[in-house]
Every structure is written in structure tokens, then in C-alpha cells.
Amino acid sequence: MKNLVGACIFGQSGGPTSVINASAAGVFLEALKQKNITAVYGAAHGIKGILDDRLYDISKEDKKELELLKYTPSSALGSVRYKLKNAEADETDYKRILEIFKKYNVRYFFYNGGNDSMDTCNKVSKYLMKSGYDCNVIGVPKTIDNDLYGTDHCPGYASAAKYVATTMMELNLDATVYDKGQVTVVEIMGRNAGWLTAASALASYKGLGPDLIYLPELPFDIEKFLVRVKEIMDKNKGKCIVAVSEGIKTPEGEYVAEAISAEQMKKDNFGHAQLGGLAIKLADLIGNRYGVKVRGIEFSLMQRCGAHLASRIDVEEAFKAGQKAVRAAVAGETDKMVVFERDMSSGKYVCKYKLMDVALAANTEKKVPLEWITGDGTMLGQAFIDYALPLIQGDCKAPLEDGLPRFAKLKKVLVK
Amino acid sequence: MKNLVGACIFGQSGGPTSVINASAAGVFLEALKQKNITAVYGAAHGIKGILDDRLYDISKEDKKELELLKYTPSSALGSVRYKLKNAEADETDYKRILEIFKKYNVRYFFYNGGNDSMDTCNKVSKYLMKSGYDCNVIGVPKTIDNDLYGTDHCPGYASAAKYVATTMMELNLDATVYDKGQVTVVEIMGRNAGWLTAASALASYKGLGPDLIYLPELPFDIEKFLVRVKEIMDKNKGKCIVAVSEGIKTPEGEYVAEAISAEQMKKDNFGHAQLGGLAIKLADLIGNRYGVKVRGIEFSLMQRCGAHLASRIDVEEAFKAGQKAVRAAVAGETDKMVVFERDMSSGKYVCKYKLMDVALAANTEKKVPLEWITGDGTMLGQAFIDYALPLIQGDCKAPLEDGLPRFAKLKKVLVK
Numbered sequence: 117m118k119n120l121v122g123a124c125i126f127g128q129s130g131g132p133t134s135v136i137n138a139s140a141a142g143v144f145l146e147a148l149k150q151k152n153i154t155a156v157y158g159a160a161h162g163i164k165g166i167l168d169d170r171l172y173d174i175s176k177e178d179k180k181e182l183e184l185l186k187y188t189p190s191s192a193l194g195s196v197r198y199k200l201k202n203a204e205a206d207e208t209d210y211k212r213i214l215e216i217f218k219k220y221n222v223r224y225f226f227y228n229g230g231n232d233s234m235d236t237c238n239k240v241s242k243y244l245m246k247s248g249y250d251c252n253v254i255g256v257p258k259t260i261d262n263d264l265y266g267t268d269h270c271p272g273y274a275s276a277a278k279y280v281a282t283t284m285m286e287l288n289l290d291a292t293v294y295d296k297g298q299v300t301v302v303e304i305m306g307r308n309a310g311w312l313t314a315a316s317a318l319a320s321y322k323g324l325g326p327d328l329i330y331l332p333e334l335p336f337d338i339e340k341f342l343v344r345v346k347e348i349m350d351k352n353k354g355k356c357i358v359a360v361s362e363g364i365k366t367p368e369g370e371y372v373a374e375a376i377s378a379e380q381m382k383k384d385n386f387g388h389a390q391l392g393g394l395a396i397k398l399a400d401l402i403g404n405r406y407g408v409k410v411r412g413i414e415f416s417l418m419q420r421c422g423a424h425l426a427s428r429i430d431v432e433e434a435f436k437a438g439q440k441a442v443r444a445a446v447a448g449e450t451d452k453m454v455v456f457e458r459d460m461s462s463g464k465y466v467c468k469y470k471l472m473d474v475a476l477a478a479n480t481e482k483k484v485p486l487e488w489i490t491g492d493g494t495m496l497g498q499a500f501i502d503y504a505l506p507l508i509q510g511d512c513k514a515p516l517e518d519g520l521p522r523f524a525k526l527k528k529v530l531v532k
Numbered sequence: 533m534k535n536l537v538g539a540c541i542f543g544q545s546g547g548p549t550s551v552i553n554a555s556a557a558g559v560f561l562e563a564l565k566q567k568n569i570t571a572v573y574g575a576a577h578g579i580k581g582i583l584d585d586r587l588y589d590i591s592k593e594d595k596k597e598l599e600l601l602k603y604t605p606s607s608a609l610g611s612v613r614y615k616l617k618n619a620e621a622d623e624t625d626y627k628r629i630l631e632i633f634k635k636y637n638v639r640y641f642f643y644n645g646g647n648d649s650m651d652t653c654n655k656v657s658k659y660l661m662k663s664g665y666d667c668n669v670i671g672v673p674k675t676i677d678n679d680l681y682g683t684d685h686c687p688g689y690a691s692a693a694k695y696v697a698t699t700m701m702e703l704n705l706d707a708t709v710y711d712k713g714q715v716t717v718v719e720i721m722g723r724n725a726g727w728l729t730a731a732s733a734l735a736s737y738k739g740l741g742p743d744l745i746y747l748p749e750l751p752f753d754i755e756k757f758l759v760r761v762k763e764i765m766d767k768n769k770g771k772c773i774v775a776v777s778e779g780i781k782t783p784e785g786e787y788v789a790e791a792i793s794a795e796q797m798k799k800d801n802f803g804h805a806q807l808g809g810l811a812i813k814l815a816d817l818i819g820n821r822y823g824v825k826v827r828g829i830e831f832s833l834m835q836r837c838g839a840h841l842a843s844r845i846d847v848e849e850a851f852k853a854g855q856k857a858v859r860a861a862v863a864g865e866t867d868k869m870v871v872f873e874r875d876m877s878s879g880k881y882v883c884k885y886k887l888m889d890v891a892l893a894a895n896t897e898k899k900v901p902l903e904w905i906t907g908d909g910t911m912l913g914q915a916f917i918d919y920a921l922p923l924i925q926g927d928c929k930a931p932l933e934d935g936l937p938r939f940a941k942l943k944k945v946l947v948k
Binding site: 132164194283286294295318319322421422425511516 | 548577580604605610611613694697702703706709710711735738809812829830833836838841843921925927934935937939
């Protein structure tokens with residue numbers, strides 16, 4: 117626990133979310149207030165901006181624009197996917213980081229991201245400690261995948277979940293509008309954890325969601341899937357809506373999208389092989405098998421950058437996560453990640469902010485509990501609804517200018 | 533001009549929009565007030581509901597739910613794509629319609645839809661007149677394609693345009709976040725008219741839109757396109773965002789998606805042919821040619837049912853279009869469609885509601901004026917911005933319940 121005086125660097129890493137910039141706003145606005153923090157820098161493209169000595173001087177930004185970061189999706193400083201080697205194997209990057217930290221007298225380092233980014237954060241933290249260079253390092257969690265260990269949920273998840281649930285409700289109304297059968301398959305992000313796909317169950321809970329939901333937590337049997345779709349079609353005037361996680365795998369462990377290309381296409385005698393994303397492939401399988409109208413839809417990048425549908429809870433929590441990181445670091449904490457703890461003792465949802473060893477978050481994955489997946493593995497139960505519903509409350513978006521969102525415009529003045 | 537006393541039927545037809553139900557609310561709430569209208573019916577699945585004698589008694593609905601229709605996307609009564617044969621060729625359907633109209637003493641008929649639906653409306657109107665059956669028929673325009681003749685714009689267009697522009701801005705922030713090159717191709721609806729794809733220029737106007745926009749109004753040369761993308765990549769750190777209308781065609785008149793499957797795939801020596809939608813195909817072409825990361829995105833159904841992003845102007849105008857249709861019919865008008873006239877004489881945008889012969893709207897198509905397409909045919913000029921901007925003003929969406937939209941729930945009580 118050391119109280120340090122010096123500059124701070126904040127970096128954003130990994131896939132963007134609707135609220136990663138809200139955490140940036142939390143870090144920046146708090147750091148600019150702290151007397152022990154002598155300069156506030158933003159790293160261009162995360163850790164790469166440090167290696168490249170490309171830092172933005174945040175004191176040069178208008179306060180109003182920093183406030184607008186709360187409602188601006190994606191990573192305003194630029195993001196990066198760069199995995200640091202182990203320091204034992206190759207110290208080059210670490211030496212460079214230390215060099216830059218010394219050059220600018222950086223005594224606070226905040227890194228915002230998911231599992232991989234917390235790995236970076238952890239490695240940098242450990243290296244600095246080993247080197248005897250005093251620098252308080254705090255990780256700020258972020259991921260629409262919601263798969264970080266040790267935190268009730270992750271900033272970014274709730275807004276993406278709200279996008280998925282709201283859009284599913286709208287799609288449900290659209291996809292059932294004709295008096296003819298139609299099967300709609302929607303592909304949702306989440307390679308290994310099904311949290312975001314599970315959010316489509318919030319729409320089902322409102323009576324306007326998918327009939328079937330498939331998470332990567334369970335193996336996906338293509339034949340069983342086709343039978344289940346037919347069952348729904350038979351009882352529902354030929355209509356069926358399916359939500360699938362991009363990461364679903366066959367019982368043999370192969371990604372379903374790949375498995376379909378190979379085996380199934382041949383088996384179903386496709387005349388006009390319509391390859392493409394998973395949703396289109398599954399939809400085509402159904403179309404070929406049952407001769408019904410189908411549509412494959414991918415929520416694509418929209419689900420992670422749809423800030424116009426951000427959850428107010430998410431924006432507030434993401435902001436506070438950044439703010440708490442700065443306060444903790446100034447108070448002497450280091451080598452930690454901010455985590456959320458859910459407190460329902462008052463009968464209402466309250467989020468408490470805690471710290472956890474950042475090493476625990478590095479490269480781990482938290483999956484949807486199997487007991488939350490109900491019936492034959494195609495729906496989420498009340499436990500999930502109770503978990504997710506408090507997180508998507510309230511609206512919170514950028515002010516309108518000409519009827520369109522007024523997002524933050526940073527000057528991005530490079531430090532000389 | 534006959535003042536009639538009797539029942540009214542309202543039907544929805546064609547592809548859903550975010551605001552077609554706002555027009556339904558306008559018709560229903562106004563019709564329920566009119567003394568000359570003795571009963572208010574909604575046809576299940578448009579004209580098919582009349583042929584099948586499936587009518588809902590709207591007087592049985594809660595007023596509150598009818599109000600919520602304003603914010604509920606898609607077609608609450610169900611839609612249909614059913615083209616009436618010419619009465620000269622086959623009178624069967626017309627006789628049935630007349631039979632149903634007589635059965636319920638229907639003296640007012642309102643039909644909500646695009647070109648094809650106005651064709652239906654026109655045919656029914658002409659047949660009733662020929663038969664000497666008094667019934668005032670008014671068409672209510674609707675289409676995200678904005679391609680109806682005789683009206684400044686169509687209800688449904690503005691909300692879809694707002695969805696496209698807002699989402700494009702968010703995507704722009706997401707797709708440019710890494711320090712590596714990336715080309716993003718977004719496919720937008722519009723088979724023959726490029727109005728909706730053009731709306732992506734509103735995002736470009738805000739500095740966060742596509743670099744290149746391709747409308748079906750101009751032929752699409754694949755080689756020239758690849759050269760233009762490269763030019764943008766070269767001056768923009770390998771990044772380029774493209775918006776294409778689903779309906780773009782080669783100079784030979786073939787849909788580009790089909791042309792690529794055949795010729796181009798071979799030419800570019802695709803190892804792993806990634807067929808799919810137009811966006812994915814174009815993205816893959818670029819990826820193969822230039823070895824850059826690419827992503828193809830389709831706005832799919834979301835662009836036409838994204839009521840959470842509805843334009844307030846659009847919702848209001850769609851509601852009033854329904855209301856005006858009823859008032860005009862009660863005043864004795866028939867065989868007309870409600871049209872919008874833009875009045876800028878006060879210096880501000882004002883929408884005036886007029887009537888036009890419905891025959892003029894049937895099966896016509898209004899395209900984007902070629903002189904609004906600028907430069908080398910890949911961007912929209914100020915004339916388009918001036919046209920579109922007033923239409924997307926203001927927000928207007930369903931109240932939240934559990935953080936999710938509370939859409940209208942109709943009882944849909946069938947008339948015995």
C-alpha cells in the first residue's frame with residue numbers, strides 16, 4: 117500500500133462495448149481531480165500506445181467531451197488485441213513499458229478490458245513489482261461476454277443484453293407478421309460463454325422472444341435441433357424463432373458452422389449451398405429440410421456498439437468502476453481489478469464495488485451455470501431472469517443533435 | 533362525395549415498419565370517435581382477412597393499448613403479400629370482398645401499405661364503384677423504401693432512416709477501433725430505390741458514416757468498386773466503410789450478389805468461397821483482393837422494426853395520416869391516398885396532409901434523384917441531407933417495463 121505521486125495512464129483493450137468509454141470518463145474525470153496524479157494520459161490503442169510512446173494528454177480535452185464519453189460507444193482511445201509474452205521468455209516489451217513509465221514518471225496504470233486484457237494488466241503489474249518500480253496498477257473490467265471471474269457481472273454486458281432483448285422483441289413482432297410459416301435464426305456473440313445469447317430469454321420472458329435458445333455451455337446436436345424446430349413449427353403455425361450463440365459446438369467439439377459446411381450440406385443435398393455465418397447456415401438447413409421460409413440474422417457489431425440502447429445501470433456502473441479504480445490506486449492499492457458484488461439484502465438490487473487480485477481474472481472464463489438452463493437445454497429459467505433483469509434497467513444515451521447522437525469528440529493531443 | 537353511415541375496415545399490408553401501427557392507432561382512435569362510423573374492424577392479415585372473413589372488433593380493445601400501437605413496430609393485425617388479379621380476368625376475390633362488405637355494411641375501407649398495397653386499394657375502390665356499392669376508400673401510405681409516387685416521403689421511411697444513420701455512426705466508431713486496416717461493408721434494404729441506403733449519408737454528414745455509398749439508381753461496376761475501396765484504404769490507414777443497397781445491379785442488369793457468385797468468385801480464385809448475402813460477398817471480394825480484414829454486415833429486419841429508434845416526426849405523421857384518412861372518408865372523399873407535402877415557407881419544416889388519386893400511387897416507384905448523388909456516384913449531396921434531416925428529428929418510443937419496451941397487446945376479438 118503505497119501512496120504515490122506521478123502521472124497515470126489509462127488504456128482500452130479488446131473488443132469495444134457500449135460503455136467502455138464510460139469507464140474512461142470515470143477514470144479521467146476522477147484522475148483529473150486527484151492531487152497525487154500529476155498528469156492524465158490516455159494510451160493510443162492500449163498497451164501498444166505505451167510501447168509506441170503514443171499517449172494523449174487528457175488535460176487538453178474539454179470537460180464536456182469527457183462527460184459525453186459516457187454515452188459514446190466503442191473505444192475512444194483506440195483498442196488493441198496484443199498479448200504480452202511471458203516476461204521470462206521475452207522481456208523486450210516489459211523493458212520498453214518500464215522505460216516509458218520512467219520517462220513520464222507514471223505511477224498509476226489503469227487497464228480496461230476482458231480476460232486477455234487482465235492478463236496484460238497482471239503481467240505488467242507483476243513485472244513492475246519485480247523491477248522495484250512503484251506503480252499502482254488497477255484493472256477495470258469490461259466485456260459484453262460477461263465471462264470474467266470474480267465479478268457478479270461485467271460492465272458492457274448489460275447494455276449488450278438490453279440490445280439483444282429489445283431487438284429480439286422487435287424481431288419477434290416482425291418475423292411473425294405474415295400468415296405463413298417462417299423460421300428465423302438469430303446469431304449472437306459469445307464464443308465460449310452464453311451470457312449474451314441467454315439475454316434473448318428476457319424477450320421470451322416478455323412473451324416476444326425466441327422459442328429456442330442454444331448456448332455454447334451445452335453441446336449442440338444438429339439432428340435434435342431440427343426435430344425441436346419442427347415441434348415448435350407444428351404447434352405454432354409454422355413459425356419458430358431461434359437464438360444461437362456463435363460459439364455452439366457439436367458433441368464432437370467442432371464449431372457448428374464448420375460442421376454444417378462439411379457433413380450436413382452433403383447430407384441435405386443442397387442445390388444452392390448458401391454458405392455464410394452460422395445463422396444463415398442453420399436457417400438454410402431448416403429451409404431445405406422442411407421447405408419453409410427461413411431467415412438467418414446476425415446481430416454482428418451492432419450488439420456491442422448499440423449505445424443508443426445502453427442500460428442506465430450499466431453506464432453508471434461502468435463510470436463508477438473507472439472512478440473506483442482511481443480512488444483505490446490513489447489510496448495505495450495495486451495489482452487488483454475492480455469487481456461488482458450484488459447486494460439484494462434491501463430487497464432491491466444494489467451494486468457494491470470491491471477489489472480482487474487481478475491475477476484471478478486473467479485468462480479465466482465464467483460460464484452460465486448449467487442449472488440456469490432449463491428443460492431440454494433450450495431455454496433459460498427464472499434464475500437467469502432474476503440475475504439479468506436488474507442490470508438492464510433505465511435508458512441513458514447521448515443527447516441528440518440534428519436527430520442523431522452527439523458522441524464525444526476528443527482532440528487527442530499527443531504528449532511530446 | 534358521399535357522406536356514408538356504416539362500418540369501417542382497416543388493413544395492413546406489405547413489409548412491416550416501425551410506425552405502420554401508428555397509422556393504425558390514428559385510424560382506430562379517430563374512427564371510434566366518428567358518429568357515422570358504426571363499427572370499427574381490423575382485418576387479420578390485410579385483404580386476406582376480408583376474403584377469409586376474419587375481422588377483429590376494435591371497440592373491444594383497451595384505449596391504452598390502442599395508444600401503445602403508436603410505439604409498437606410491425607403490423608399488429610398481421611400483414612400479407614397478396615396481389616389481387618385484375619377484376620376483368622377473375623372476379624372471384626372482388627365478389628367475395630363485396631359480399632363481406634355487404635354482410636357487415638362496410639362503408640369505409642382504409643388500406644395501409646406501399647405500392648402493391650395501393651394497387652389493391654385502387655382495384656377494390658374501382659370495383660366497388662363499378663358495382664354501385666357506396667364505400668369510401670382511402671389508402672394510407674407506408675414503406676421504409678420511401679418509393680411511393682406523389683408524396684414528399686412515406687411514413688416508415690424516417691424511422692428506418694434514423695435507424696440506419698444512428699447505427700452507422702455507432703458502427704463507424706466500432707469498425708475503426710483497431711490500429712489495423714479493416715473494410716466493413718453494410719447491406720441496407722431497398723430493392724429498386726436507394727432512399728434507405730442514402731440515409732447512411734446522414735452519418736457521413738456527421739463525420740461518422742460510410743466512405744462510399746452505392747444506390748440501385750446507378751449501375752455498379754465491381755472492378756471500379758474495388759479500385760475505389762483501395763483508394764480509401766490507402767488514404768485512411770487501411771480503413772474503409774461501405775454502404776450498399778441490396779438492389780445494386782451490374783451494368784448488365786444482374787444483381788451484384790448473383791454476379792459475384794458466378795464470375796467474380798472464379799476470377800478471384802476463392803479458396804474458401806464464403807457465399808451469403810451481398811455484404812459478405814463484397815467484403816470477401818475485398819479481403820481476397822487486398823488481403824485485409826473484412827466484415828460484411830446486414831441490417832436485415834432490424835432496420836424496419838427498430839421502433840426503439842423511431843423518429844418522433846415519423847410517428848406523429850404516421851398517426852396523423854391514419855387520422856386524416858378517416859376524416860377525409862367521413863367528409864365524403866374516396867378513391868384517394870393520403871400524401872405528405874413539405875412546406876418550408878416558414879423557414880421550418882412543416883408537413884401538410886393532402887389527398888391524391890390512389891391510382892397514381894399504385895405500382896409506381898419514386899427513385900432518388902440522380903442529381904442528389906454526388907461526385908463519382910458514391911456519396912449523397914447536401915440536397916439529400918436537407919431532404920432527410922427534418923424527417924428524423926426527435927425520439928419517440930414505447931414506455932419501459934422491466935427495462936424493456938412495453939408494446940401494445942391487442943385482444944383481437946374476432947367479429948362473429
